[in-house]
Amino acid sequence: MATEGLTTCLWFDGEAEEAARHYVSIFENSRIGRISRYTEAGPGVPGSVITVDFVANGHRFVALNGGPQFTFNEAVSFQIHCADQEEVDHYWTRLAEGGGEPGPCGWIKDKYGVSWQVLPEALIAMIGDPDPEKAARATRAMLGMGKLDIAGLEKAYAGG
Missing domain, CATH: 3.10.180.10 (2,3-Dihydroxybiphenyl 1,2-Dioxygenase, domain 1)
Known part of the structure; x- marks a missing residue:
């Protein structure tokens, strides 16, 4: 290669x-x-x-x-790993410009039909937690979101 x-x-x-x-x-x-x-x-x-x-x-x-x-479909997507909410907001907003279609769980399809997953690194750690209850709470919170909200995920993860 x-x-x-x-x-x-x-x-x-x-x-x-x-x-x-x-x-x-x-x-x-x-x-x-x-x-x-x-x-x-x-x-x-x-x-x-x-x-x-x-x-x-x-x-x-x-x-x-x-x-x-x-044409593009959701079978292939690009993951954007974000350090904080500011990055999540930036990429989500920019990819939505001109007719992007927000989806569930951090997914967004841009105006060309390309699918992206805008993921905060904090979520990856939460859903991979060895404590199954914490991981499940974070996962349930994620499943109820479009654009991911780190504060909301952290609250659910902590049991709030």
Whole structure:
């Protein structure tokens, strides 16, 4: 395997460059790389974007304008591990922009249909607690939330 490891390919129907620029604007340690365009050889309109290489939070992606044949669904999602409520709020708000669809338990689908899980690190620790009662209380609280609220999770976890 090349030293650069894995790259995630996201299939779009004409929004590859727009989506790449959107994601780069949300995450730190991000940048747009090479933009490839169709030539006269096709199959797309000469000069139109076929792929955009980009990095979001250090993770390599390629956005591909592949057409309408395939769409995103919740079977694949990206987890965003957040240090605090400020980060949860930031990512949730930015991913909801322009028509994102909030879901349960910290899930949100962005305006392109890509699914994200905005997860506070505190939740991971709570639901993994060796005390099954604490873990269950945190899990029940999470199941009742859309955007995750760390204070609410901590209160439930503590038995409040």
